[in-house]
Amino acid sequence: xxxxxxxxxxxxxxxxxxxxxxxxxxxxxxxxxxxxxxxxxxxxxxxxxxxxxxxxxxxxxxxxxxxxxxxxxxxxxxxxxxxxxxxxxxxxxxxxxxxxxxxxxxxxxxx
Amino acid sequence: xxxxxxxxxxxxxxxxxxxxxxxxxxxxxxxxxxxxxxxxxxxxxxxxxxxxxxxxxxxxxxxxxxxxxxxxxxxxxxxxxxxxxxxxxxxxxxxxxxxxxxxxxxxxxxxxx
Numbered sequence: 001x002x003x004x005x006x007x008x009x010x011x012x013x014x015x016x017x018x019x020x021x022x023x024x025x026x027x028x029x030x031x032x033x034x035x036x037x038x039x040x041x042x043x044x045x046x047x048x049x050x051x052x053x054x055x056x057x058x059x060x061x062x063x064x065x066x067x068x069x070x071x072x073x074x075x076x077x078x079x080x081x082x083x084x085x086x087x088x089x090x091x092x093x094x095x096x097x098x099x100x101x102x103x104x105x106x107x108x109x110x111x
Numbered sequence: 112x113x114x115x116x117x118x119x120x121x122x123x124x125x126x127x128x129x130x131x132x133x134x135x136x137x138x139x140x141x142x143x144x145x146x147x148x149x150x151x152x153x154x155x156x157x158x159x160x161x162x163x164x165x166x167x168x169x170x171x172x173x174x175x176x177x178x179x180x181x182x183x184x185x186x187x188x189x190x191x192x193x194x195x196x197x198x199x200x201x202x203x204x205x206x207x208x209x210x211x212x213x214x215x216x217x218x219x220x221x222x223x224x
Contacts, residue, residue, distance in 0.1 A: 004154075033211065043155070043200060045211035056211050090154065092212075098143060100212060102154040 001027055004093050004103035012109045018079040021106045025072050025093030032074040033100060034066060037088040046089075049074055078108075086110045113138040115203050117215025124191050125223050132218045134201035135183040141203040144177060144184045145212070150197045158199075159186070191222045 005024045013019050025032050034046040045058040049068035066076040072093075078085055086109050092100035114137040124130050136144075145160035161168045161175045161184065168175050172191075177184040188195055198219050202212040 035212075042216045043202075043212075043214040045213070048211060058211060099145070099157060099160065101157060102147075104154045 004091060004101055006089075006091055006103040006106050008106060009104065010107045010109075012111065013081050014111055015081055015083060017081050018077060019081060019108060020075055020077045021089055021091075021108075023074045023076075023091035023093075023103055025074070025091075026101060029093035029095055029101075030072050031094045031096060031100075032068055032072065033092045033094075034074070034076050035090045035092065036060075037090055037105070038086075043090070046076065081110045083110050113141060113203055113205075113213040115201060115213050115215045117201050117218060119218060120216065121219045121221075123221045123223065126191060126193060128191055130188045130191050130195070130220055130222075132186045132199055132201070132220070133183060134185070134203075134215050135181075136203040136213075137182070138203070138205065139179075139182060140205045142206060143204045144175070145202050146175060146186050147200045147202065147214075148197045149200065149217075155200060188220075191220075193222050193224050196220055196222045 007022045031050045033048040036044050047066050048056045052068045063079045068074045088105045090102050090105045092102045094100045117134045142163035147155035148158045149155045159170050159173050159175050161177050172189045174187040198217045200217045201215040204212045
């Protein structure tokens with residue numbers, strides 16, 4: 001099976017802009033979770049989707065949002081970008097939440 | 112909410128030695144504990160996990176132990192090799208369904224040849 005894929009892999013944006021990141025899960029996986037990874041805060045949970053429904057959300061401002069499509073692909077959007085949003089954004093897919101498999105991540109740089 | 116503490120933050124061992132990384136969690140309802148290995152510039156890779164109904168699990172040179180009473184779990188790597196060098200993350204979650212993974216801050220393991 002193909003692994004989790006994420007696009008784009010790298011992104012440079014300026015403050016105030018918005019960005020959309022995409023994640024394609026492993027075939028058959030219906031749960032997609034998003035995490036932010038930074039050197040200072042480590043890996044932090046953003047949100048999780050299952051069958052197009054957001055089931056759980058982390059402690060991030062409302063500028064961070066996401067959605068999942070009927071084919072389980074997921075997108076996350078960050079509006080009004082801030083310098084502190086610079087991070088590696090990882091998505092992970094799983095069958096039921098156990099055994100989450102990560103994608104390669106999208107490296108977002110906000111200038 | 113859940114909080115996961117991981118120690119040590121860095122660990123340096125000689126090739127062939129054993130390495131132990133320890134994590135403690137705060138929420139007694141947590142019941143799923145995976146470990147991830149992340150090499151520089153790569154994605155976190157699930158290397159082993161344990162559920163709360165099991166005390167120990169082994170996979171070749173890697174083992175994880177869980178003490179539910181003390182709320183801590185540990186990763187043991189035996190006969191370490193240079194390719195074991197990476198950052199290791201522990202995590203905890205409840206039920207493993209919709210619950211999020213809460214990660215420790217990571218341990219940078221260096222195996223010296």
